Amino acid sequence: MEIMATRRKLSPRKLPSQERSRATVEAILQATTYILVKRGHEALTTNLVAARAGVNIATLYQYFPNKESLVAELLRRHVAETRAASLSVLAEARPGRGLAATVRAMVEALIAAHKVEPVLHRIFTQLAMQGGGARFETASDAPLQHLGRGWLGGTSRDPEITMWIAYTAAHSVLHLALLERPHVIDQPAFANELARLVTRYLRR
Secondary structure (H helix, E strand, O other): OHHHHHHHHHOOOOOOOOHHHHHHHHHHHHHHHHHHHHHOHHHOOHHHHHHHHOOOHHHHHHHOOOHHHHHHHHHHHHHHHHHHHHHHHHHHOOHHHOHHHHHHHHHHHHHHHHOOOHHHHHHHHHHHHOOOOOOOOOOOHHHHHHHHHHHHOOOOOOHHHHHHHHHHHHHHHHHHHHHHOHHHOOOHHHHHHHHHHHHHHHOO
């Protein structure tokens, strides 16, 4: 019951089906991003978001029940974008390309995705560390697992777990870097070391 209540708390009330309603939701989420980046999570309220988006509070509540669901939707989109970027890299990988080159391309794709609104990603990390994280399923998950199994071949007894550990390790390091050492994100040495970490784990 508690898990179901949490999911309801973090889920949008309804999904927009018309162009006008989609534009309204986009305005609400853009306003949420602006307030989070400029004023921080503690300052975020649904009233502030509605005012910034130019909608009344009743309209906001048609789509999002509370501020937690607003943040969760931003995080869901971030997760979907980063997994889609990883899928694109893996889909373009060729057997002759080599493990190190493929891992490096995936690391660069993850870094690029996190360099968009880095302040927002730091907030995501802080909330996750406080126990506010949520698990999301995306359209990229199944093809990522399928390509991952083929890519690893017979080098792993459980390719799904292996890929999850590699992806989670890279993602965790990247998020903590944004939180603790944001200046290193643009340094080539950071991408080099992160790629080496994942490559050494995957190389059996």
